[in-house]
Amino acid sequence: MSDAYRASGVDLDAKERLVGLLKAVGAKATRDEVMDGIGGFGGLFRLQGYRDPVLVAGADGVGTKLLVAQEVGRMDGVGQDVVAMVANDVLCQGAEMLFFLDYVGVGRLIPEEVATVVSGVARACSEIGAALLGGETAELPDLFPTGALDLVGFGVGAVERDRVLRGSDAVPGDILIGLPSDGVHSNGFSLVRRILREQGLSLAQRHGLDAPLGEALLRPTHLYGPEVLPALQGGAVRGISHITGGGIVGNLPRMLPEGCGARLDRTAWAVPPELALLLEVGSIEPDQAARIFNMGLGLVLAVQPAAVDKTLAAVRGAGGKPRVVGEVVRGEGVQL
Numbered sequence: 569m570s571d572a573y574r575a576s577g578v579d580l581d582a583k584e585r586l587v588g589l590l591k592a593v594g595a596k597a598t599r600d601e602v603m604d605g606i607g608g609f610g611g612l613f614r615l616q617g618y619r620d621p622v623l624v625a626g627a628d629g630v631g632t633k634l635l636v637a638q639e640v641g642r643m644d645g646v647g648q649d650v651v652a653m654v655a656n657d658v659l660c661q662g663a664e665m666l667f668f669l670d671y672v673g674v675g676r677l678i679p680e681e682v683a684t685v686v687s688g689v690a691r692a693c694s695e696i697g698a699a700l701l702g703g704e705t706a707e708l709p710d711l712f713p714t715g716a717l718d719l720v721g722f723g724v725g726a727v728e729r730d731r732v733l734r735g736s737d738a739v740p741g742d743i744l745i746g747l748p749s750d751g752v753h754s755n756g757f758s759l760v761r762r763i764l765r766e767q768g769l770s771l772a773q774r775h776g777l778d779a780p781l782g783e784a785l786l787r788p789t790h791l792y793g794p795e796v797l798p799a800l801q802g803g804a805v806r807g808i809s810h811i812t813g814g815g816i817v818g819n820l821p822r823m824l825p826e827g828c829g830a831r832l833d834r835t836a837w838a839v840p841p842e843l844a845l846l847l848e849v850g851s852i853e854p855d856q857a858a859r860i861f862n863m864g865l866g867l868v869l870a871v872q873p874a875a876v877d878k879t880l881a882a883v884r885g886a887g888g889k890p891r892v893v894g895e896v897v898r899g900e901g902v903q904l
Contacts, residue, residue, distance in 0.1 A: 577709030579677055586679035586705060593686050597693035597700040599666070611701030613667050620729040624663040628653035628812075629720040632757040633786070638717070640771055640782035643681060647688020649754045650721040652789035653812065655696055656867065659793050660808040660823065662733040662800055663725030668693050670703035671720040675712035677705065685719060688788075696793045698723070736825045737806040738870040738896050744820075744830060745879060746893035747795070749866035751787040751840045755813045756860045760785065763850035777841050784842040792867045799882035804875030811862040817902045818859060823870060824896060831903040832894035839864045858904055870896055 574580070587607065594606035603612035615621060630649045637646050647670075655665045670689050672682050682705055693700045712718065752760065769775065771782030778784075792810075799805060807823035820830045834854075839847075843864070847857050857863060871879045876892065883890050897903070 577676070578707045582677045582679050583705070583707065586677065586682055589679055589683040590686055590703075593683060593690045594700045594702075597690040597698065599697070599699040601666070602699045602701065606700070606702050608702075611667065611669065613699065613701060615666075615726065618726055618728060621726045622663075622729050622732055624658045624661045624725045624727060625723070626654040626657040626725075627720065627722045628657065629718065630754050632761060633754050634717060634719060635761065636757060636771070636782065636785055638715070640786060642783070642786055643684050644688050645786055645788040646719055647685050647690070648692040648788035648791070650719050651689055651692035651696070651698075651723070652791045653754055654721045654723040655698065655725075656789070656792050656810040657812070658723055658725040659796060660733065660810050661725075661727060662731050662808070663727035664797055665696050665698040665723050665725045665793060667699040667701040668721060668723040669701055671722070672703070672705045673712055673718040674705070674707055675709050675714045675716045677707040681717070685717070689721070692788075692791060696791050731800065731803075733806070733808055733823070735807060735823050738824050738828060739806075740828060740896050740898045741873060742806055742870045742896040743873055743876045743892055744832065744894040744896065745869045745871055745876065745883070745890050746837055746865040747792060747867040747869070747883060747890045748837065748888045749811070749840065749862045749864055750790045752785055752843050753789040753812070753862055753866060755815075755862065759850075759852070759860060760846060763846050763852075767849045769849065775845055777845065781842060781845075790866050795883045796867065796869070799879050802875065802878070804872045804879060805869050806872065807870035809868045811865050811868065815860045816858045816863055816865060816904070820868060820902050821900070823868075827898065827900075829897050829899040829901050829903065830894055831897045834904055836891055836893040837864050838888070855904065858902075865893065868893065
């Protein structure tokens, strides 16, 4: 029967080989609350250490950045991308990530390739103290062409009820602190790839950058939890925005109550060089780009004015120091 299934495009022997590889990978990203390892029909996690916990769940994917990774031949960083996209979202409610699950869909299963991707997931989970509780790999030859791979993640975090950030606490006069991104992160790659095609830019060349363009674009999404969670203990941070799909303009308002907007100083931070290159050669206007990309800010905190210096000292940003980038104002939307 397995030969018949293989003739249909699904290799059960490859799936079994992958399961063996992933058990070892998953053992590197665990927590004391995990009751069993990877391999069961469901992952078991015993919640403990909270007085009045609220669970915070998130899901996201890497998107068409995967196509750039495959073209460059570097799949080791996309695992961190998928973890960070979920964990940073969960962080916006003030929660620490407890456990994570991944989904990998492929046209043809190559166990070693998938194990490389999931090893990156496990490393990222370990970095933020989360357990890789399980996942799913599906070989779907009629849905994905040979060589195609999709990567999605699901995560659950927890926060004490009286520490939940709900997007309603910020007030006019609060200061916005920006934490730099590690680059483009994992959004806007459909436009990135269009610019690459239309302008004939080689991913293997530097184009004046400090690394080949492909390598610069594949820098993984930064994991902000270890930097930010300690700064939340004093209650001075009143909102967090993860700058993902929708860019600065689309995401900053999500951490603000009705009647409040954000005013930003564009000169307060730098656009990543690889993104600046693409925007220039692609003739993308700054206001349009701010609706698509993070523009160099991976996370933005709304902080009580009296706690700005303390918060700046408590957090650090990837690729440079966190800095004051603006303030919360009366009104709606984002002023740049």
